[in-house]
Amino acid sequence: MRPEVRTFVADGPLPDWDASEEEIDGRDRQLRSIAGPVTGEEAKALVPCFGPDDCHGVAWTLLHLIETGPAPVLTTAPGPDANEWHHRLYGRTVFGGSFPRI
Template identity: 70%
Template sequence: MRAEVQTFVADGPLPDEDAEGEEIDRRVAQLDAIARPVTGDEARALAECFGPDDCYGVAWTLLHLIETGPNPVFVARPGPDAGEWQHRLWQRCVNGGLVSDEPGD
């Protein structure tokens, strides 16, 4: 895994919208430093970095970065304890025909 991805992942989930602007700007800069496309391992690690909300659109940037890697990131529907953004990423894979959401497939 590249150093830029390791740095982002090590800093944990994205902050929520109540975070200081400097913190949000720092995380945006970290995302911008990651060259596209990402690898499968990087995409899976990044998929664990969504925060509790969209962080002023930064979560969308993270989602689009993850989607530059080989898809699907998830091969099974995320569990009920997964966050909104993991479910959103899963649904985008279903909608794109990359995975089936039918039981038993």
């Protein structure tokens, strides 16, 4: 796994809307330093990094980066209590034709 991915993952989930502009900008810079495509291992490591909301759009950047990986990372439907971004990532995989609807 590349160092920039390890660093991003080590810093944990994205902050929520109430975080400081400095914190959000810092995470955004970290994320944008990761060049796609990501490996399958990197994509799986990035999935837990979604926070509770869209973090002023940074979550969309994370989702698109994960989708540059070689295969879908969520191969089963997330549970009802899963993060909304996990549902969104899985839904995009299903609606994109990679998996049949369950």
